[in-house]
Amino acid sequence: MNSVSTDARTPPPWALWIVGIVGVAVCSxxxxxxxxxxxxxxxxxxxxxxx
Numbered sequence: 001m002n003s004v005s006t007d008a009r010t011p012p013p014w015a016l017w018i019v020g021i022v023g024v025a026v027c028s029x030x031x032x033x034x035x036x037x038x039x040x041x042x043x044x045x046x047x048x049x050x051x
């Protein structure tokens with residue numbers, strides 16, 4: 001018997017699209033904030049939420 005299972009379930013294609021769209025949206029928002037307010041704004045947001 002192989003150690004790699006062939007019965008593994010793969011996620012539906014629409015789930016991968018949702019993850020991809022959310023990733024693009026997050027990256028776009030980060031670049032928008034970076035362009036408008038500079039990198040200090042993003043670092044301040046991270047520090048405020050994590051600190």
